[in-house]
Amino acid sequence: MAISFVAWLLFAVSSIQTYTIKAGISYVNIPEQKAFHPLQSDTVSVKMKMSGWKIFLKKLQPDTPHIQVDLSGLKTRSFIVFTNQLGYINRQFPVDNQVVSVSPDTLFFDFSKQTQRKVPVRPLYDIQFKKQYGIIGDTKANPEYVTVTGPLEDVANIEFLETDTIRGRNVGADIRTVAYLNKHQKNNITIYPTFSEITIPVGEITEKTVELPLKVENASRYTSVRTLPSKIKVTFLVSLKDYNKWSSRDFEAVVDMESWEKNKVQSLSVILTKIPDFCHVISIEPQNVDFFVRR
Incomplete structure (x- = not known):
């Protein structure tokens, strides 16, 4: 019985099985001069074929991967079909993980007037300093303002854009770094430029x-x-x-x-x-x- 159990276990972890995971979506190849609102959640279910061993590891360390969705098709229609993009999506995963389907299979979009606006950059940081050191001057961003493009109703509500959190430990000198701007999960807006050079003066x-x-x-x-x-x-x-x-x-x-x-x-x-x-x-x-x- 022990030998049969081990044999079954080896067969189970080595065989190819179907497994469903949740994945966030982001958009690429967004058509110019078009602003859109997704009409569904930004999370989809991805059905994949993978080995039993990988499924076992996924269950031990669950995560939420992201997949990119090609929106070039929105030039001629208001929806995207995942079935037509399975080849593109499979290239975003390891070769031994085959995406079989995505649910929902169709994403629908509502188009609206596009606008642009310049908004200030607000640096975020979580810094621990050496003893008797701290921030001694204004934090500067270069550029100080970035251009946000997207639907009028979304862009109008953006007063500023925060950077990803700048972190440091045991800091005793000026900080100069490049920080990317955080969209706060607004996939239907674009930012230019997407980053800013941040300078934080530190002294005794x-x-x-x-x-x-x-x-x-x-x-x-x-x-x-x-x-x-x-x-x-x-x-x-x-x-x-x-x-x-x-x-x-x-x-x-x-x-x-x-x-x-x-x-x-x-x-x-x-x-x-x-x-x-x-x-x-x-x-x-x-x-x-x-x-x-x-x-």
Whole structure:
């Protein structure tokens, strides 16, 4: 029985079987001067012939592959038939994985007016810095704007395009990289150019402390309002090259009497209403102050 089981197992993993997987779709050879809306999901079922061993591995590590769909046929009609593209689709898979059919077999499209718009590039990043290092200036994209082409109703809703996430670990120097733009699964739009060169200035940072006078807001109905203390200390992180650039004149701290009038609080919270760019506040002392009011 053991020998029969092993023989059956070897036969099962070596024989060719039919297996169905889910696959995302993307579009190539999009006709110029035509904008379209797919009228179905961007995921299809692909029926394939492959060995039992590969099916076993697929079940252990399931994934969702992507297949490209040739849209050149939309020049003369409003639908694409997968049966007519099986040869093209099979070339996108290993030779021992044969695509038999795709469901649904027909993709339908709705055409609409095409338009163009320039939108800004917004870099995304997830960066961990060396100790006492950080971003010390504006992140720049080149180009800053890209051209989006597609259906009017889709393009009108795009205010900006994000890049793929730029990642870095233990970073202690400027980052210069090329990042591709993310369509956010909008397959019916085109972007030119499809990437942008991103520069992120990185430098050494240090702590600095300044003393600020407190301003009192919404105190016009009172003869006088005095806070205790009348000044606070703000500690922030700043780049070494800008250490002498920022002083107490570049910050502003206020307390608001409305919080006392509405909520009858015993002390007033300190609010920073003005902070220089790329200065990261790490502490305010004190965070709340007592006050005296003369009506």
